[in-house]
Amino acid sequence: MTKHLTLRTRTTTAGPVVEIAGDLDYDTADKVRAALPGLGLRPGQQLVLDLAGLSFCDSSGITVLIAARNHALAAGASIALAAVPDRVSRIFRIVGLAQVFPTHPTAAAAEAAWRPTGG
Amino acid sequence: MCETNDEEGGGPEGDEGPVDEQAQFSALLEDSAEDLYEHAPCGYLSTQLDGRIAKINTTLLDWLGYQREDLVGRKHFSDLLTVGGRLYHETHFAPLLRMQGEINGIALELKAADGARLPVLVTSTVKTGSDGQPLLIRTTVFDARDRRAYETELLRARREADQERDRLQVLATTLQQTLLPPALVDVPGLDVAAHYHIASVDQVGGDFYDLFPLAAGTWGLFLGDVCGKGAAAAAITSLARYTLRAAAVYDPDPVAVLGNLNTVLNHEYNGDDPRFCTVVFGLLTPDPDRGGFHITLASGGHPPALLMRADGTADFLPTPGGQLIGVLRDAHIATTTVHLVPGDTLLLHTDGLTEAHTGPTAGGDDRYGDDALLDFGRALAPTTASSTISAVRDLLDTFGSGVEDDTALLAIHAPQPPSEEQQ
Structure with missing residues (x-):
């Protein structure tokens, strides 16, 4: 029933961009969690999670997005979401996370909005 | 082998050995x-x-x-x-x-x-x-004696694994029961019904609810959903349930109760393995003048309650801005108040219901959704607590295995006074 989750990571001047595609749920969330340490986030960078291909996100998915936020903040970096699907932004509104994650229409817009903070 | 060939001067591969040696060898063989x-x-x-x-x-x-x-x-x-x-x-x-x-x-x-x-x-x-x-x-x-012994051993191991799984299911069910009240308290003038739908017999889910007396004439209720499933979720469910009950005794203000729970969970779980829950906490006070109950609902990121009124209308009671409990240092708790007049029914639910797969095979991409639930409530109103629970149970049954997550349901209803019912 669950669609596979695929992750693709690329690096921009602003920091890593992780494209998360498929169903992000109890069965797949650990894949994202496991990928966090390998991102090599540096202070002042911005971690962008590109959700354009996200088909579903449940509470375990939300958890791992929060884990990503904690991970970024602990590294002195920031986090932003790009291309949040309507369904997911609706869940974000219900659980009150809309204010917590800066969101951008595209990953490119997220990169453009990034300003170096000097760590 | 390649090295040997090189040392032998790169001659043609194969039968280079002395003929009599080969004959002896084959004689030995056959x-x-x-x-x-x-x-x-x-x-x-x-x-x-x-x-x-x-x-x-x-x-x-x-x-x-x-x-x-x-x-x-x-x-x-x-x-x-x-x-x-x-x-x-x-x-x-x-x-x-x-x-x-x-x-x-x-x-x-x-x-x-x-x-x-x-x-x-x-x-x-x-x-x-x-x-x-x-x-x-x-x-x-x-x-095939060795092979048969191996198969017998496999069968035995499998039987043991089956027994282990049965034991695990009993344990999971027992643990689940400890997370729920054995029976809901009797609140005078209130009709109450609840249901817990278990999606998997192997894993304890993280949904919870309770209804309990507070200081004279007031009652507390809550319903929530811990992210994830399994033993880790059950531990948080237990912590959440007891924290909510204890916090409500000290200060029944719904915002304070959920604020306390947020502090407790935020201290316990953070970093790469954050744990959160979404909760609705309600404070019920009977209204002797107008009948029914005055209810203050506080929501920490939980799906809105569904109010099905005596006049046949139905609406969600949104609490915009409320944030999930346990991961943000100062989670914002949003409140709303409602007067549950006689004939009104309030349904609290977890999103196992609205996130259920629908469709013929229940394996499609379609999820039931909030809009469908609102339509369901409008069709049902006016109703009672027990009718609501039994209608939603029937609905869950139609989804079958499409319900992937546990679902908790708690309905409260203020009955019409007997005199009015006769009118």
């Missing part, structure tokens, strides 16, 4: 084809087309404990089989062999002269003459 036949590490058997034994090697005779003259010309291959094996031979083995001309690796049991059973793997081919007519059947028999 001094007699007859000896190989008789003492091969497997049983050989030739039978006529009707199964009568024409030739049998010493290996197989030794395994079975027969003399050659006991069998050759006297017995059929099927006579060597157990009753079950004979039946299988008649109905499957022999017909397939006739049809295909060969049959491979069939597990059978041979009966030795002393009655002992010998598990074997049997392969047979039909030997044909130059005109294609079948002449006789050649059969090899491999000792």
Whole structure:
């Protein structure tokens, strides 16, 4: 029933961009969690999670997005979401996370909005 | 090997060794084809087309404990089989062999002269003459005692695993029950019903609810959903449930209650493994003047409650801006108030309901959703607590395995006073 989750990571001047595609749920969330340490986030960078291909996100998915936020903040970096699907932004509104994650229409817009903070 | 060839000067590969050495070697290997036949590490058997034994090697005779003259010309291959094996031979083995001309690796049991059973793997081919007519059947028999022992061991291990799983399911169910109130308290003037839908018998879910008395004339209720499932979620469910009950005793203000829970969870779980829950906490006070109950609902990121009114309308009671509990240092708790007038019913639910897969096979991409639930409530209103729960249970049943997550339901209803009902 669950669609596979695929992750693709690329690096921009602003920091890593992780494209998360498929169903992000109890069965797949650990894949994202496991990928966090390998991102090599540096202070002042911005971690962008590109959700354009996200088909579903449940509470375990939300958890791992929060884990990503904690991970970024602990590294002195920031986090932003790009291309949040309507369904997911609706869940974000219900659980009150809309204010917590800066969101951008595209990953490119997220990169453009990034300003170096000097760590 | 390559290195050796290089050292030998790159001559043509293969048989370069002295001729007499090779002859000795092959003599050592196969001094007699007859000896190989008789003492091969497997049983050989030739039978006529009707199964009568024409030739049998010493290996197989030794395994079975027969003399050659006991069998050759006297017995059929099927006579060597157990009753079950004979039946299988008649109905499957022999017909397939006739049809295909060969049959491979069939597990059978041979009966030795002393009655002992010998598990074997049997392969047979039909030997044909130059005109294609079948002449006789050649059969090899491999000792499968080790393999059978291995299979028996596998079966035993599997039985044990099944028993373990049964025990685990009992444990999970028991644990689940400890997370829920054994019975909801009786609130005078309030009709209450609840249901917990278990999505998986193997894993404890993270939904919870409760209804309990507070200081004189007030009642507390909550319903929530811990992210994830399994033992880790159950531990947080337990912590959340007891924290909520204790916090409500000290300060029943719904915002304070959820604020306390947020502090507790935020201290316990953070970093790469954050744990959160979404909760609705309500404070109920009977309204002696207007009848029914005054309710203050506080929401920490939980799906809105559904109010089904006495007049047949229904609406969600949104609490915009409320944030999930446990991951943000100062989670914002949003509140709303509602007067539950006689005839009104309030339904609290977890998102196992609205996130359920719908559609014919319940495996599609469609989820039930909030809009469908609102329509459902509008069709149901006016209703009662027990009617609401039974209607939603029926709804969950129609989703079948489409309900992937546990679902908790709590409905409260202010009944019409008896005098009004008669009007």
